[in-house]
Amino acid sequence: MLVEKYKDRIEKTLGKYPDKRSAVMPVLYMAQQEYGHLTPQAMQEVADICEMSVTQVKSIAGFYTMYFEKPKGKFHLQVCTDLPCALRGADHFYAALKAYLGIDEGEVTGDGLFSVEHVMCLAACDQAPAMQINFSYCTGLDIEKAKAIIEAIRTTGEYKP
Numbered sequence: 001m002l003v004e005k006y007k008d009r010i011e012k013t014l015g016k017y018p019d020k021r022s023a024v025m026p027v028l029y030m031a032q033q034e035y036g037h038l039t040p041q042a043m044q045e046v047a048d049i050c051e052m053s054v055t056q057v058k059s060i061a062g063f064y065t066m067y068f069e070k071p072k073g074k075f076h077l078q079v080c081t082d083l084p085c086a087l088r089g090a091d092h093f094y095a096a097l098k099a100y101l102g103i104d105e106g107e108v109t110g111d112g113l114f115s116v117e118h119v120m121c122l123a124a125c126d127q128a129p130a131m132q133i134n135f136s137y138c139t140g141l142d143i144e145k146a147k148a149i150i151e152a153i154r155t156t157g158e159y160k161p
């Protein structure tokens, strides 16, 4: 339980806000760090801590791309398919990336290393197509560059932007 494991951290976070509901985002992030993704149990705990309904917590978690409601790989790839990136081939790039990894949106590779999803603008339009790997930018992409990055991750076990 979050309230037991992170008692001090939760109290400190709640103390920053005049209303417990205002702390929902940092508490959600805490829950995600603990459970890997936002499970129904995690959502319930966050709702209890922030004195909100589970529906309210889910609506916030569902709105932001930094919260995950499904299991993800150790390296989560978020590919921008918004207009400027789409004009630079992001849809084809995303299809080729999924084919190379052998997974579809929301799935995790068999070795647990990679998961993918498409997202809206990452504010890197001038370097399209763009994606994030665990929230670090990776821009000016084509599928060959992405394959090299993926193989480097497989070899080293880490992503070096």
Ligand code: FES
Residues within 6 Å of the ligand: 080, 081, 082, 083, 084, 085, 086, 120, 121, 122, 123, 124, 125, 126, 128, 130
């Ligand atoms: S549209 Fe892709 S980063 Fe802005």
